[in-house]
Amino acid sequence: MKTAKGIMKKKAFIKETMDKMLGNEKSDALWDKATVRLDGILREYEGLPKGVRVHTDGFIFPSAAIYLSVKEELGEEVAYRIVEKAAEVNSTKIGNLLGKVMKIPRMDDLFIAVWNPMTKKMFGRDNGFENVFYPRKKDEYRMDVTVCPYCRYFRELGCFELTKIFCGNDERVYGNLPKIAFERSGTLGMGADRCDFCVRKRPEHVQIDEMPYGKKIKKWLRDRYGEKADEIWRKVEENYATYLEEIPDYGGKKNGHAKAIYGGLLVFAWHEALPERIPLSQLQTFVNEMFFGGFTLLGKVFDLNRARDMWLIDKIFRKSGDRDRRDIQKYPDGFVNVDEAYDDVHHVARYSFTQCPNAVFAKEHDLLHVLPLLCNSDYYGISQLHGSLIRRGTCGISPVCDYCVVGDRNIMAKECVVTEDEMGFLVSRKKIQD
Numbered sequence: 001m002k003t004a005k006g007i008m009k010k011k012a013f014i015k016e017t018m019d020k021m022l023g024n025e026k027s028d029a030l031w032d033k034a035t036v037r038l039d040g041i042l043r044e045y046e047g048l049p050k051g052v053r054v055h056t057d058g059f060i061f062p063s064a065a066i067y068l069s070v071k072e073e074l075g076e077e078v079a080y081r082i083v084e085k086a087a088e089v090n091s092t093k094i095g096n097l098l099g100k101v102m103k104i105p106r107m108d109d110l111f112i113a114v115w116n117p118m119t120k121k122m123f124g125r126d127n128g129f130e131n132v133f134y135p136r137k138k139d140e141y142r143m144d145v146t147v148c149p150y151c152r153y154f155r156e157l158g159c160f161e162l163t164k165i166f167c168g169n170d171e172r173v174y175g176n177l178p179k180i181a182f183e184r185s186g187t188l189g190m191g192a193d194r195c196d197f198c199v200r201k202r203p204e205h206v207q208i209d210e211m212p213y214g215k216k217i218k219k220w221l222r223d224r225y226g227e228k229a230d231e232i233w234r235k236v237e238e239n240y241a242t243y244l245e246e247i248p249d250y251g252g253k254k255n256g257h258a259k260a261i262y263g264g265l266l267v268f269a270w271h272e273a274l275p276e277r278i279p280l281s282q283l284q285t286f287v288n289e290m291f292f293g294g295f296t297l298l299g300k301v302f303d304l305n306r307a308r309d310m311w312l313i314d315k316i317f318r319k320s321g322d323r324d325r326r327d328i329q330k331y332p333d334g335f336v337n338v339d340e341a342y343d344d345v346h347h348v349a350r351y352s353f354t355q356c357p358n359a360v361f362a363k364e365h366d367l368l369h370v371l372p373l374l375c376n377s378d379y380y381g382i383s384q385l386h387g388s389l390i391r392r393g394t395c396g397i398s399p400v401c402d403y404c405v406v407g408d409r410n411i412m413a414k415e416c417v418v419t420e421d422e423m424g425f426l427v428s429r430k431k432i433q434d
Helices: 004-009 012-022 024-044 052-074 077-102 107-122 149-156 160-176 212-245 258-273 282-293 294-298 307-330 357-364 376-383
Strands: 130-133 140-147 182-183 195-203 336-339 349-355 387-390 401-407 417-418 428-429
Touching: 004 024, 004 052, 012 024, 012 052, 012 077, 024 052, 052 077, 052 149, 052 160, 077 160, 107 130, 107 140, 107 182, 107 195, 107 417, 140 149, 140 212, 149 160, 160 182, 160 376, 212 258, 212 282, 258 357, 282 376, 307 349, 307 401, 376 387
Parallel strands: none
Antiparallel strands: 130 140, 140 195, 182 195, 336 349, 349 401, 387 401, 417 428
């Protein structure tokens, strides 16, 4: 059995906290008192199994001995804060170190894989725990703790309140790891009927600083709001980060429509961060140029009134559709693309979306009034290629977002007029004959 002095030597991080809070002289006296108390606790529980002692001797008993010794002289508030502060510093340090390790390629896969053997060896029945282990899923591990030795022995020693500090350690170690989500709805130490653990790989979302549109939005904010621009941009960042926590796995940069999906989120985040409600008509030109500014140069060499250019744009649309259909197998919440055969007689390219992440997000977050900024920019983009987009509706208000693309001198374009519906979406309608 380990000695009290040997165990306390490994708790130097708690002693450092005591020194800072109490001064060396007072800290030394209470540390000696806690060591004597720990020795008594170890002798009282000397018959515990080896697996249980991993937790009692390593964490529970020394923490209880220190807490109870300080509490007797300085009160519960000071004693609790010492243990809590030391735990915060130490567990955060471990979490930061683990976070650096997690940046190694494929380390997230290894991290998920080791939870199964690790929890059964360190937090199983032999260690005083009772568990529910769930069937394994790809990129996820789930386990419930229904009986916990921390709850039992802290309660028996008269300091059950320390349990929640150790519950918090899990959050500090695992809660901010890159690529990994650590989720738990409650713990035994905080009054729940179980500690439900779930660790899973985070979706590889595109972060705001990886978006090509951020600089353009920052410039727009500076031009309009001057010194207040930085403050508004921070709100944009907060909104975007919140959205990333709420959306499903789209595949991040691996998704062929990453710019459209995450660019849409950025527009939502920007619009909602504005300190005033600006009519969409005043924002549309900026959004058009943000997404399709490059099409102006492309239009100098690309003209959809030429048959070969229309044939080529159809090939591009079709290749994009094939990519979307591959993506949807891996990321079922992405774009669902349906294309049609090219009309080489009338030079018409057609395809449609029956599912649009931007539309789904807008409906779920009461942002449907902002969605036209995204949808309407398609008209601008096609127009820069000397083409016309003929569209009856979008996924924002219709079951299908249908694209029919022709040259702007095509008879089909001349038969239609682009108008704005009651929601602000641009739609194409047949001209009324005189």
